[in-house]
Amino acid sequence: MIDAREWSRSDTIALLRVPTAEDDKYSRGVVALRTGSSAYPGAAVLGVEAAWRTGAGFVRFVGEGRAADAVIARRPETVAALDVGSTRVDAWVIGSGTNPVHRPWEEERALREILAGTAPVIVDAGALDLARTASAPLVVTPHAGEFARLRAGLDLDPDGTGDRADDAAEVAAALGATVLLKGATSIVAAPDGDVVAVSAAPGWLATAGAGDVLAGMLGALAAGNREARPADTAAAAAWLHGYAAARAAGATGGRTGHPIVALDVAESIPAAIEDLLS
Template structure:
């Protein structure tokens, strides 16, 4: 395996620390088109994570039930359409239940020029995307995506194979692949690859992937606001989000003792501000 570990110093360099000259727009605006009537909690978790990561503004567009829950939890969220610097789509959705209007809306996002974090129920639309894309599949989703791209769906077995598969998939997409696992692999078209192993087995619980999507959307929007839009910049955003997510999970679990203890997805989101502050402090 050739990938090296992503470090806290690189995290601090990737994150955009606000200055006295900033406003909510210059800090980055992330749009989330996530959640569904069946899985409205995914919208809440992603929006919560985006705010906790330090986005300047979070716009949420989604079903009314999910929107109501988002506003109940995070009333500062904007629910009107408007300009964004990064999108998060697909979390908490099922492609098999998606209607024609939603499909058209997602295809519109994927054909734009704003970077898109695509997860879960939006991954089937990614092969036709022209927007800069960052995909965040788990092992089964990566296999399905590779099959749709005409690649061997059974290529990713051990960590060495996962690295090769992530790189090959990123090249086929012309974008970034964040391959989730106990060790997360991030690869970009052109050969950029890193591994992230800051997590804990306690992160294997429902909703933590939705939190990761929100973190990544916020980090990406901040980078775009700062003019960092190259594929390697987006890969750095993905590695940073994975590092923050894993570290926040470890911190949340560690509050129950040295061996860790059970956590929920919201516990991970709520640990993010402290993790980010520590990353800046150590830089």
């Protein structure tokens, strides 16, 4: 049984970067999201909002129709187009708000190209089935239901051993990728066998769209920390996500707090970062 180390507030602070006079919008990290669909346009909005709020210097959105319109209506700072061409991308986020059963072939081709690239890719929800085809550095972000499907796709027992750290480490080794297994305590397993546990979140965070916010945050942290280990970036994103949720819910300092929605978490990220940096 793997003994997962608990990820801490100070571990998270080490991954937060204050922009300097030498920075520009590109050096702060360019995130591109290919997320959302006409069925789930909100997931695209949540991820884009979270990426900006986590401190990305530039956020691109790839897509059209309802999702792109919703993204631009909420965040006009975002550059939306049908592809990124040869422009710089430091990290990708794919899959949130998509359903693999209804994936058009053009979408599949575009996702496979991203997964064959060199920029790190955060693979969520409806793109998880493509993770095993990737050569790019990956962080996969399944919840428990998606994790069981991911295991089945790798010819592993979907139920695993019941020990989440062991099971996540097995998937990380099989994929050669970092696994962020979400839950009340999230587990981050690196392909080298290192495993940490992240438990900063209040139960109020168990709300639809919270995972879409996490994916956008992780994209921004990965884009801004290109030298960091993907597992450290993933754990820092999960910790900050939980802390931003606790702050949004008023569940800090021993208080019980109150219900929140996923967008509240994204909106609370800047103040959460300020707390950590002060």
